[in-house]
Amino acid sequence: MSAIPQRRRPWWLGLAVIAIGAVWLQQGYGLPAASGYGGVGPGDFVMLVGAALIVLGLALLAQIARGDSFDPQEAESAEAGARPSRRALLFAAAGAAIPLLTMRPLGFPLTAMLSFALVTHAFGSRRVLLDCIIGLALGAICWLGFTRLGVTLGGALPLAGW
Amino acid sequence: MDAFHSLMAGFGVALQPAHLMWAFVGSLLGTAIGVLPGIGPALTIALLLPVTVKVAPTAAFIMFAGVLYGAMYGGSTTSILLNTPGESGSMMTALEGNKMARAGRGAAALATAAIGSFVAGTLATLGLTFLAPAIAELAFVFGPADYFALMLLAFTSVSVVLGTSRVRGFIALFLGLAMGVVGIDGPSGQARLAFGSPDLLDGIDITVVLVSLFAIGEILYVASRYRSAPPAVNPLSGGHWMTREDWRRSWKPWLRGTLLGFPIGALPAGGSEVPTFLSYTLERRLSRHRDEFGHGAIEGVAGPEAANNSAAAGILVPLLTLGLPTSATAAVLLAAFQSYGLQPGPFLFVNSADLVWGLIASLYVGNLMLLILNLPLVGLWVRLLLIPRPYLYAGILVFAMVGIWGVGTSWMDLLLMFVIGLAGYVMRVYDFPIAPVLIGLILGPSAETQLRRALSIGEGNPMVLLSSPLSIALIVLALAVLFLPGLLRKLRANA
Numbered sequence: 137m138s139a140i141p142q143r144r145r146p147w148w149l150g151l152a153v154i155a156i157g158a159v160w161l162q163q164g165y166g167l168p169a170a171s172g173y174g175g176v177g178p179g180d181f182v183m184l185v186g187a188a189l190i191v192l193g194l195a196l197l198a199q200i201a202r203g204d205s206f207d208p209q210e211a212e213s214a215e216a217g218a219r220p221s222r223r224a225l226l227f228a229a230a231g232a233a234i235p236l237l238t239m240r241p242l243g244f245p246l247t248a249m250l251s252f253a254l255v256t257h258a259f260g261s262r263r264v265l266l267d268c269i270i271g272l273a274l275g276a277i278c279w280l281g282f283t284r285l286g287v288t289l290g291g292a293l294p295l296a297g298w
Numbered sequence: 299m300d301a302f303h304s305l306m307a308g309f310g311v312a313l314q315p316a317h318l319m320w321a322f323v324g325s326l327l328g329t330a331i332g333v334l335p336g337i338g339p340a341l342t343i344a345l346l347l348p349v350t351v352k353v354a355p356t357a358a359f360i361m362f363a364g365v366l367y368g369a370m371y372g373g374s375t376t377s378i379l380l381n382t383p384g385e386s387g388s389m390m391t392a393l394e395g396n397k398m399a400r401a402g403r404g405a406a407a408l409a410t411a412a413i414g415s416f417v418a419g420t421l422a423t424l425g426l427t428f429l430a431p432a433i434a435e436l437a438f439v440f441g442p443a444d445y446f447a448l449m450l451l452a453f454t455s456v457s458v459v460l461g462t463s464r465v466r467g468f469i470a471l472f473l474g475l476a477m478g479v480v481g482i483d484g485p486s487g488q489a490r491l492a493f494g495s496p497d498l499l500d501g502i503d504i505t506v507v508l509v510s511l512f513a514i515g516e517i518l519y520v521a522s523r524y525r526s527a528p529p530a531v532n533p534l535s536g537g538h539w540m541t542r543e544d545w546r547r548s549w550k551p552w553l554r555g556t557l558l559g560f561p562i563g564a565l566p567a568g569g570s571e572v573p574t575f576l577s578y579t580l581e582r583r584l585s586r587h588r589d590e591f592g593h594g595a596i597e598g599v600a601g602p603e604a605a606n607n608s609a610a611a612g613i614l615v616p617l618l619t620l621g622l623p624t625s626a627t628a629a630v631l632l633a634a635f636q637s638y639g640l641q642p643g644p645f646l647f648v649n650s651a652d653l654v655w656g657l658i659a660s661l662y663v664g665n666l667m668l669l670i671l672n673l674p675l676v677g678l679w680v681r682l683l684l685i686p687r688p689y690l691y692a693g694i695l696v697f698a699m700v701g702i703w704g705v706g707t708s709w710m711d712l713l714l715m716f717v718i719g720l721a722g723y724v725m726r727v728y729d730f731p732i733a734p735v736l737i738g739l740i741l742g743p744s745a746e747t748q749l750r751r752a753l754s755i756g757e758g759n760p761m762v763l764l765s766s767p768l769s770i771a772l773i774v775l776a777l778a779v780l781f782l783p784g785l786l787r788k789l790r791a792n793a
Contacts, residue, residue, distance in 0.1 A: 163490070168488060175757075176749070176753050178486040179490075182479050185472055185742075186476070193469070199463070199465060204463075206729050208519075208726060209729055213335055213382075213524065214525060224521045225518060225522035228518050231517075233716050235715075236713060244699070244703065247699070248699060251692070252695065255692035256689065258524075259687055259692070267688075271692065275696060278700050282704060286349070287349060287351070290707045
């Protein structure tokens with residue numbers, strides 16, 4: 137639990153919460169006003185949520201200003217107190233982002249291969265070819281199996297028209 | 299004896315060979331994911347949701363129940379042998395159980411955990427059998443204002459109980475509520491916060507949010523702080539099974555744990571942390587071997603394990619009778635009901651008696667299966683831990699993509715997966731609880747509906763929310779949950 141004390145104050149966390157609240161408040165405000173017997177329109181609940189988020193964001197900023205500590209959560213195979221590896225995080229995030237680019241043109245099996253290889257790389261595996269083969273096999277098995285179960289996962293390779 | 303007859307009919311459903319098969323698959327899967335790190339029962343059920351298009355609801359829920367109970371059994375295995383509790387409910391088990399395993403008493407610890415889970419699971423299911431129909435009867439008198447007050451209670455309690463800070467708990471809850479309003483508003487037909495995207499008109503699917511927060515968030519978090527040293531598994535060999543002395547020391551904690559777990563699990567605050575913690579404290583106080591606590595006292599395994607399992611059954615009470623989820627797993631089960639067009643609540647017991655009672659009966663069956671699966675096969679389950687971590691987490695990502703892409707092959711869902719996954723990472727780093735997001739997302743829309751309905755009945759007068767004794771009581775309780783912990787702390791500081 138202990139380890140490196142977090143010196144920096146994460147102001148941006150409170151600001152992000154306030155920003156989300158502001159978007160919801162503004163969007164709720166733009167919706168038509170009350171209708172029906174209740175006097176509650178479609179925008180009122182949205183505005184309520186937005187306003188609450190702004191208040192909570194301010195409360196969070198107050199906590200941060202007071203210097204409250206934020207201890208990372210415990211997880212298996214992870215050291216909560218360890219200094220995070222930015223490189224590993226970037227590779228894992230790339231694995232989660234790559235489907236945005238490849239899922240529609242390349243289809244599920246190849247996308248699964250790329251994501252699989254990126255995440256194994258993030259976890260320190262350096263056998264790229266083997267990782268790609270395992271990823272492709274897993275992706276193909278998932279695509280076949282789940283498509284048979286009635287889950288639509290799109291074409292196997294849309295670029296080739298499959 | 300109405301419940302008894304219904305239960306017998308339920309056994310008629312649960313004991314059909316096909317349903318037994320689904321219960322077996324669920325138990326197997328549940329134990330496996332309980333043992334593996336990074337995947338919990340909520341995530342597993344969410345990933346299984348798309349598959350259910352081809353499976354009848356009764357079969358699907360029997361399988362989900364197996365996953366729910368199986369994860370409890372699997373979770374205790376890893377906390378005893380590895381000292382890594384897979385979920386918060388088995389934290390207390392790890393405390394004493396791992397010490398026992400280190401002293402070569404691993405087999406006895408596993409046995410008392412498994413048998414205790416069986417005893418507690420069976421007794422708590424019995425409680426569910428007779429309590430749930432009664433509460434469902436009660437729920438018939440609930441009006442919109444009462445439902446709204448009940449949800450307020452659920453909101454405040456999950457935000458306060460499931461985290462270290464109330465502010466962060468409520469931020470998590472309101473982020474869930476914020477995502478819940480996205481899409482077309484039923485009563486007015488207005489598109490809300492869709493930002494011009496047709497994909498968002500249907501709203502944000504809970505599967506997408508749950509999978510992103512739990513799977514993607516976890517992968518990013520573990521990747522950035524990965525400890526590549528292999529986990530040290532305590533050897534099982536040479537251990538003795540439970541001795542006569544162990545049995546004598548175990549049976550009372552089993553029963554006491556069950557009694558603690560079930561009612562607390564059934565409360566809207568729910569959760570399994572509180573009852574397991576209480577059980578551990580209680581056993582420590584009552585034990586004649588108090589000096590053994592901290593060095594591997596068997597009571598410290600037996601009690602919390604029983605409490606954990608009976609709390610899991612308790613969670614089903616508000617879920618089935620009121621449609622009120624009190625944990626992440628319950629939230630995804632509610633989503634499963636909704637995807638079949640079923641609304642848990644009093645009418646479920648009338649309209650889908652087969653399903654409800656088949657599900658409850660299958661809990662008895664599943665418990666027995668799990669006992670058989672777990673006692674002799676522990677050695678096999680532990681082997682799952684030999685899967686190299688890079689492949690395990692990369693595999694989780696592939697399954698997460700199946701779950702999310704399978705919802706509707708929508709690019710927007712993939713974008714949400716990435717963004718919400720990053721949010722899940724941030725929430726882990728800065729210690730925000732995750733379950734309130736899901737409770738807010740799934741209960742928010744119905745809370746809004748009930749609020750608007752209540753206000754329509756009251757013609758806009760907000761006092762209608764306090765018009766029945768029940769709603770007043772529930773709102774007072776909700777405020778108490780919110781302010782009592784702080785007040786108590788202040789009183790204690792003054793004393």
